[in-house]
Amino acid sequence: MSKLEQLVEKLCPTGVEWKKLKKCTEMKRGTSATKRTLVEGKIPVISGGKEPAFYCDSFNREGETITIAGSGASAGYVQYWNKPIYVNDAFSIKGNEKISSRYIYHYLLNIQEEIYSTKKGGGVPHVHISSIENFEIPIPPVQVQDEIVRILDSFTELTAELTAELTYRKKQYEYYRDSLLKFGNEVPRVSLGDIATIIRGGNFQKKDFAENGIPCIHYGQIYTKYGLSTTETINFINNDAAKKSKFASQNDIVMAVTSENVEDVCKCVVWLGKEDVAISGHTAIIKHNQNAKFLAFYFRSAMFFKDKIKLAHGTKVIEVTPGKLANIKIPIPSIGEQERIADILDRFDTICNDISQGLPAEIDERQKQYEYYRDKLLTFPKAKLEV
Numbered sequence: 001m002s003k004l005e006q007l008v009e010k011l012c013p014t015g016v017e018w019k020k021l022k023k024c025t026e027m028k029r030g031t032s033a034t035k036r037t038l039v040e041g042k043i044p045v046i047s048g049g050k051e052p053a054f055y056c057d058s059f060n061r062e063g064e065t066i067t068i069a070g071s072g073a074s075a076g077y078v079q080y081w082n083k084p085i086y087v088n089d090a091f092s093i094k095g096n097e098k099i100s101s102r103y104i105y106h107y108l109l110n111i112q113e114e115i116y117s118t119k120k121g122g123g124v125p126h127v128h129i130s131s132i133e134n135f136e137i138p139i140p141p142v143q144v145q146d147e148i149v150r151i152l153d154s155f156t157e158l159t160a161e162l163t164a165e166l167t168y169r170k171k172q173y174e175y176y177r178d179s180l181l182k183f184g185n186e187v188p189r190v191s192l193g194d195i196a197t198i199i200r201g202g203n204f205q206k207k208d209f210a211e212n213g214i215p216c217i218h219y220g221q222i223y224t225k226y227g228l229s230t231t232e233t234i235n236f237i238n239n240d241a242a243k244k245s246k247f248a249s250q251n252d253i254v255m256a257v258t259s260e261n262v263e264d265v266c267k268c269v270v271w272l273g274k275e276d277v278a279i280s281g282h283t284a285i286i287k288h289n290q291n292a293k294f295l296a297f298y299f300r301s302a303m304f305f306k307d308k309i310k311l312a313h314g315t316k317v318i319e320v321t322p323g324k325l326a327n328i329k330i331p332i333p334s335i336g337e338q339e340r341i342a343d344i345l346d347r348f349d350t351i352c353n354d355i356s357q358g359l360p361a362e363i364d365e366r367q368k369q370y371e372y373y374r375d376k377l378l379t380f381p382k383a384k385l386e387v
Helices: 003-011 101-110 112-116 142-180 219-224 292-298 302-311 322-327 335-353 358-377
Strands: 017-020 026-029 040-046 054-056 064-069 078-082 090-094 136-139 189-191 196-200 214-217 235-237 246-248 253-256 268-271 277-279 283-288 329-331
Touching: 003 142, 040 078, 064 101, 078 101, 090 101, 101 112, 101 136, 101 142, 101 358, 142 302, 142 335, 142 358, 196 322, 214 219, 219 253, 246 283, 253 292, 268 292, 283 292, 283 322, 292 329, 292 335, 335 358
Parallel strands: 214 277
Antiparallel strands: 017 136, 026 090, 040 054, 064 078, 064 090, 189 329, 196 283, 214 235, 246 277, 253 268, 253 283
16 A cells, blocks of 8 residues: 555545635735836736746745746646746745645646636636636545655656756757858758749648548647658548648648747748648748758758848748748758758657657656546545534
């Protein structure tokens, strides 16, 4: 019998009390502020995203604090902090002597999807404190909470170590990628429009997805589902939706030209399937006569980044007009050299990004283990109240 099982058997064999979050934790809304109203510093400002919005020189929370993002695409995102922070477009949750903040954090991660499901609003979704304050949480004795936290933290620490190693590998990969894609004057620079035809994607939306039919790529999936290249699609559309679509052929590059940030805009995927594939709006379909992977790697490079930010426009939504991509100058070595470079970078890309092998596969496996044990360890029957 494990230590946790012994504790449960001794301290709460018939179940535990469940309470609403607002009854057993300290829940507080953030304080509205902008870069203009705060002084720049090193304290993270927590708002609607998964990363700090910016940094300032003051804080309104310290110690162990859980934050839930208030608005935007990441509204409802749960994070844990153990340092001074400034909670802005978000709200915070803190524990006390009867329920630890770290225990609450693991439990909220276990119901992350339920929190996301409370989003309200059309253009900019929001998650309000009133939407989750009535969620119930099991409250086992503190000794049980501590043992659960110890077990779950051991999984997250290992995942963090692997993620740090992967981050280091990715920095190596980016360095070698940019080194290989820098050329001297012996390699001609040509306008993308001279070697490619660039057309806008079609008009189908996610609501047009079908279980089978015409293979399709939605621009949002380029950010979340696809890597450098693919031979298969995740979704399909029917013939009626296909009629209002544009199509990519084998070796075409599909580029997403709408994003929430300038770093991600223009992310692309090479279509290597034999069958033509329907492409959604907010994309550019690049039909060319070069090595497709070489071009796709170049579109990820620091050199291309400098060019695309000149074309990017918008504030909350960043866009690049497909037609303007034609004017970007890119180096075009011989096809043989393109293939050699693409081959080298393909191997690096597999190590860093392929979820089926290497570090990404190991991280994915550890995350699945953590989620399995988290769900198992945080499941408690409700204690029967004595009459």
